[in-house]
Amino acid sequence: MGGYFISFEGIDGSGKSTQARMLAATLAADGHAVRATREPGGSPGAEEIRRLVLEGDPDRWSPETEILLFTAARRDHLERVIAPALEAGEVVICDRFADSTRMYQGLRAPGLRAIVDQLHALMIGREPDLTFIIDMDPEKGLARARGRAGHEERFEDFGTELQARMRLGFLDLAEEFSHRCVVVDGDRPPEDVAAEVARIARERLHG
Numbered sequence: 001m002g003g004y005f006i007s008f009e010g011i012d013g014s015g016k017s018t019q020a021r022m023l024a025a026t027l028a029a030d031g032h033a034v035r036a037t038r039e040p041g042g043s044p045g046a047e048e049i050r051r052l053v054l055e056g057d058p059d060r061w062s063p064e065t066e067i068l069l070f071t072a073a074r075r076d077h078l079e080r081v082i083a084p085a086l087e088a089g090e091v092v093i094c095d096r097f098a099d100s101t102r103m104y105q106g107l108r109a110p111g112l113r114a115i116v117d118q119l120h121a122l123m124i125g126r127e128p129d130l131t132f133i134i135d136m137d138p139e140k141g142l143a144r145a146r147g148r149a150g151h152e153e154r155f156e157d158f159g160t161e162l163q164a165r166m167r168l169g170f171l172d173l174a175e176e177f178s179h180r181c182v183v184v185d186g187d188r189p190p191e192d193v194a195a196e197v198a199r200i201a202r203e204r205l206h207g
Contacts, residue, residue, distance in 0.1 A: 002086060002087060002088070002089040003085060003086035003087065003088065003089050003090050003091060003092060004086075004091045004092070004129050004130070004204075004205055005082070005086060005091075005092045005094070005126070005127075005128045005129045005130075006023070006091065006092065006093045006094070006128060006129065006130045006131070006132070006201060007093075007094045007095075007096065007097040007099065007128040007130075007131045007132070008020040008023075008093070008094070008095050008096065008131075008132050008134060009096060009097070009099045009100060009103075009131055009132070009133045009134070009170060009173075010133055010134035010135065010136060010141075010170060010186065011136060011138060011141045011142075011163045011166045011167050011170070012141055012142065012144075012163060013136065013140070013141035013142055013143065013144030014134040014135070014136035014141050014144075014186045015134055015136065015144075015186045015190060015193065016095060016096075016132070016134040016186070017038075017095050018190055019132065019134055019184075019186075019190070019193055019194060019197055020036065020038075020093050020094070020095040021036065022190070022194040022197070022198075023093055023194065023197050023198060023201055024036040024093045026194070026198045026201075027091055027093070027198075027201065027205075030202070032090075032091045032205070033088070033089065033090040033091065034090065034091045034092075034093060035081070035082075035085040035090045035091070035092045035093070036093050036095075037077070037081055037082070037092065037093070037094050037095070038094065038095040038096065039070075039073065039074060039077060039094060039095065039096040039097055039100065040053055040054065040069075040070055040073045040074075040096075041073070041077070042077040042081050042082070042094070043076050043077045043079075043080040043081050044080075045073070045076040045080075046073035046074070046076045046077045049069050049070075049072060049073035049076075050073065052069060053066060053069050053070065053073075063105045063108040063109055063112055064112070064115070066101075066104075066105045067101060067105045067106075067112065067115055067116055067119060068119075070100075070101045070105065071101070071119045071120070071123055071124070074097070074098065074101075074123075074124055075123050075124065078124060078126065082094070082126075083126075091205070094128070097128055097131075098116075098120050098124060098127070099131060099133075099170070099173055099177075101116050101120075102116050102117070102169075102173065103166050103169045103170060103173070104162075104166060107165055107166070107169050127177070127180065128180060129180060129204070130180055130182070130200075130201065130204050131177065131180050131181045131182070132182055132184055132197055132200075133170050133171070133173070133174050133181055133182065133183045133184065134184055134186040134193070135167070135170070135171070135183050135184065135185055135186055135187075136167070136186040136187055137167075137187060138160055138163035138164040138166075138167050139160055139163075140187065141163060141167075142160055142163050171183065182200055184196055184197060184200075
């Protein structure tokens, strides 16, 4: 594939969605062909699955079922959006990708991370070229997320304990995949975070 694949990860309320949008606008202004997308979702079929997994009671699905749903959504997204855009030479900027499944499902019970990785290798087989992990204090992040007062709050409803585990998990992930993961302090004004993100992205793209 040509193109360049950038993902944004972090706990709920970390500001990663805002940073993904800001980077997409910045790189488009630089003259890049940019495809901004999100997970779960990004394609019509995956958006239908998004509603299933992000709405409703926290106990609606088991972690094992969620792994299958997220992988199905990601496969459709990859086939219909990400792979064609990369083949066309575009910069794909995705708000969450497989790392979120490694965290939100893979850390919820022993052995689940291995299942996530096995399914990923079998059905997806693609990692981002660059992943920004927007780091945020779990309590601040959860307060931000709940302040949005939206209807996609199933994972926020698991509470601060899950967010704290996810934050540590993302930091561990940054070490595991150090060749592509960059941790950025999200507890700053969005413009300051965006400036650091843009600098790093430009260095990678032009390096």
